[in-house]
Amino acid sequence: MPNTDVRAAGMADRDLVVRLAFGSMAAHTLRAAIRLRVVELVGDTPRRAADVAADAGTEAQPMTRLLRALTGLGLLREHAPDTFTVTPAGALLDPGRPDSLTSFVGMFTEPAIVRAWEHLDDSVRTGDVAFDTLFGTDFFSHLAQHPELSAGFNAAMSQAVAETAAVLPYAFDFGRFTTVTDVGGGDGTLLAGVLAAHPGLNGVVFDTARGLAEAPTTTARHGVSDRCSLIAGDFFRSVPGGSDLYLMKSVLHDWTDDQAVTILSHCREVLPPGGLVLIVEPVLPEVVDTTADVDVLDGGITYLSDLNMLVNVGGRERTRKDFEELCHRAGLSLTSVTPLAEAAPFSLIEVVAG
Ligand SMILES: C[S@@+](CC[C@H](N)C(=O)[O-])C[C@H]1O[C@@H](n2cnc3c(N)ncnc32)[C@H](O)[C@@H]1O
Numbered sequence: 001m002p003n004t005d006v007r008a009a010g011m012a013d014r015d016l017v018v019r020l021a022f023g024s025m026a027a028h029t030l031r032a033a034i035r036l037r038v039v040e041l042v043g044d045t046p047r048r049a050a051d052v053a054a055d056a057g058t059e060a061q062p063m064t065r066l067l068r069a070l071t072g073l074g075l076l077r078e079h080a081p082d083t084f085t086v087t088p089a090g091a092l093l094d095p096g097r098p099d100s101l102t103s104f105v106g107m108f109t110e111p112a113i114v115r116a117w118e119h120l121d122d123s124v125r126t127g128d129v130a131f132d133t134l135f136g137t138d139f140f141s142h143l144a145q146h147p148e149l150s151a152g153f154n155a156a157m158s159q160a161v162a163e164t165a166a167v168l169p170y171a172f173d174f175g176r177f178t179t180v181t182d183v184g185g186g187d188g189t190l191l192a193g194v195l196a197a198h199p200g201l202n203g204v205v206f207d208t209a210r211g212l213a214e215a216p217t218t219t220a221r222h223g224v225s226d227r228c229s230l231i232a233g234d235f236f237r238s239v240p241g242g243s244d245l246y247l248m249k250s251v252l253h254d255w256t257d258d259q260a261v262t263i264l265s266h267c268r269e270v271l272p273p274g275g276l277v278l279i280v281e282p283v284l285p286e287v288v289d290t291t292a293d294v295d296v297l298d299g300g301i302t303y304l305s306d307l308n309m310l311v312n313v314g315g316r317e318r319t320r321k322d323f324e325e326l327c328h329r330a331g332l333s334l335t336s337v338t339p340l341a342e343a344a345p346f347s348l349i350e351v352v353a354g
Contacts, residue, residue, distance in 0.1 A: 100159060103159050120311050123310050154211065179243040180203050184250075185211075187217075205219070244274065248279050257322075264277070276350060279351060283339075283349065286321070305317055
């Protein structure tokens with residue numbers, strides 16, 4: 001006898017909920033693939049699962065099952081029974097590629113981050129940061145105490161920012177500035193991209209000592225070390241002066257409104273006449289846009305990032321009004337918001353003194 005309740009829900013609706021419920025399993029399938037070097041071992045020419053298993057040092061039958069799951073997720077292709085190649089999307093799980101996303105996947109499936117997500121309902125109930133409750137310290141202090149995790153985080157941020165680093169140098173008029181400081185600039189990937197495209201510009205990456213650990217290698221790799229200083233410090237105490245442009249990507253969303261105002265106020269203190277603060281973050285619409293014909297997860301990524309900020313760091317994603325309010329409180333004023341179309345969902349938020 002058919003279950004009419006199930007049928008009434010409609011198959012598309014059921015598919016959506018089932019797909020979303022399996023989301024974390026998909027993420028962990030990617031994590032396992034990276035740890036077992038599946039993409040490097042499968043490669044571009046059809047390879048048998050048993051050979052991949054032998055090279056990876058695993059049992060053959062579970063490896064076949066992993067390869068088939070990856071095929072179902074669009075990351076491999078099965079040409080003949082048990083014979084696979086890597087798809088263009090799967091190739092992004094090769095750590096050797098310049099556009100690799102292995103560290104990015106590693107960080108968002110990292111047990112510490114996933115554990116905080118298990119307490120999302122508690123964070124929604126109380127507003128407390130689940131990570132802090134679980135670990136007895138905040139996320140960035142935890143990174144400072146765990147160098148390996150911190151290196152993984154820096155690598156993940158570097159991979160995450162690579163797309164913006166390729167687009168930003170041509171999407172903004174850097175030519176009117178002489179020196180740009182990237183506040184919370186991490187391993188320097190973004191600033192290195194900007195400096196490489198603008199030979200007349202000098203730069204400073206400002207971050208914690210741990211955040212800067214990989215920056216000398218990054219700036220050297222991009223051939224910009226001679227024009228890029230690295231300054232270690234704490235943006236809750238001060239931001240170094242001497243620049244006419246202060247760039248800040250994916251920093252304010254890590255913090256509460258009060259903390260974000262403190263960071264912006266320190267930028268304001270050192271901003272020279274004619275200087276600019278350029279914030280690069282997603283700008284949420286006032287109402288969630290569900291009209292766009294996009295995959296539901298794609299459309300929802302920034303809202304999931306918002307929840308990630310809630311459970312892991314205590315920050316939030318913001319609307320234009322939210323950014324205006326923060327700037328106003330810091331003695332700054334927001335003059336424009338320009339979506340960075342080729343690096344969605346980011347926007348360029350221009351802010352001046354006043
Ligand atoms: C989410 S990451 C963004 C990194 C980089 N801007 C990007 O978009 O890839 C935030 C950065 O803020 C840095 N940070 C955290 N607390 C800081 C502090 N108190 N002072 C300076 N930098 C800090 C972190 O080390 C990290 O590099």
